[in-house]
């Protein structure tokens with residue numbers, strides 16, 4: 097008899113999630129005759145009573161899902177089941193309610209698509225409830241360990257690069273300094289990649305110590321060298337080491353703070369763009385569709401083989417799987433000695449630590 101497997105998406109949405117959903121449903125039905133139950137809004141769907149679910153069946157028109165941003169299942173990055181915020185302001189462990197919700201559905205396994213935070217939560221729930229679980233990495237932040245790429249990352253980098261393509265001509269036309277703040281809760285993967293691809297003059301990321309003083313000097317040097325504009329990229333988590341970080345929070349984030357400070361200290365007319373959720377939405381690029389499809393197929397194969405407690409991953413031009421406990425142990429941040437940083441330095445991009 098075929099298995100019944102559940103599928104949920106969790107954490108911040110990103111482009112390519114629907115390609116994953118399509119792949120899981122197709123593989124489950126066509127190769128194994130499994131039923132797939134979609135759980136709505138991540139773990140919230142299993143907390144609700146009645147649980148919020150829908151049966152997912154492959155349709156002849158499901159290719160539309162490949163092109164569709166967001167997640168048709170809904171998602172959440174709020175309401176940690178182990179410390180759930182209650183209306184009275186207290187935090188409550190509601191994990192057992194989720195396990196009960198899962199058990200009541202008489203399911204054989206759970207596939208969860210999530211970033212670092214979600215995969216940590218879902219693996220803990222799976223251990224506690226004895227739920228056979230397979231994880232699929234997705235996050236624009238690309239900070240999931242043991243995979244070279246998470247679904248959604250390359251689309252976000254393409255969007256951020258396009259933002260620089262659009263900022264450069266207007267910066268040059270108006271003799272302006274443009275600051276672009278990019279997402280990345282704790283990591284600078286989007287900023288360093290888009291900074292290189294989009295020709296930034298300065299890229300500031302949390303993994304490399306940088307000072308405002310050096311950024312100011314680079315901007316002034318550019319002007320002396322005859323450049324009439326500058327492109328500064330800052331990851332949202334980047335903070336200067338020569339200024340109290342609270343000033344950044346007070347300004348409303350690193351982008352706005354840099355805009356004020358660089359304008360003041362260089363005399364350049366400055367404009368700030370905070371790209372925000374534009375990086376999460378939109379049509380997935382070909383790479384995220386391919387990655388999402390490959391990881392979705394492999395996740396179902398693992399369930400079919402009874403090889404759970406693992407995350408599917410992209411490594412060395414191949415689809416592989418790794419133990420979840422290795423994934424959740426540490427996040428993947430930008431390697432200051434790695435190839436992208438070396439490339440940036442090789443191109444003469446200032447990373448705020450040295451001129």
Ligand SMILES: Nc1ncnc2c1ncn2[C@@H]1O[C@H](COP(=O)(O)OP(=O)(O)OP(=O)(O)O)[C@@H](O)[C@H]1O
Nearest residue numbers: 106107108139173174175176210211212213214235
């Ligand atoms: N029910 C929940 N499911 C998933 N994450 C939750 C939940 N409640 C709270 N969180 C917290 O929200 C954060 C998840 O946000 P985060 O944005 O990092 O999501 P993610 O799953 O890691 O994916 P992404 O990085 O793409 O958003 C984590 O720090 C996690 O602890």
Ligand SMILES: O=P(O)(O)OC[C@H]1O[C@](O)(CO)[C@@H](O)[C@@H]1O
Nearest residue numbers: 108173235236237279280281376
């Ligand atoms: O959608 P929210 O709750 O504003 O979360 C934003 C965060 O989620 C992400 O987009 C993905 O983790 C981060 O880059 C960002 O810090």
Ligand SMILES: [Mg+2]
Nearest residue numbers: 211212213235
């Ligand atoms: Mg995350």
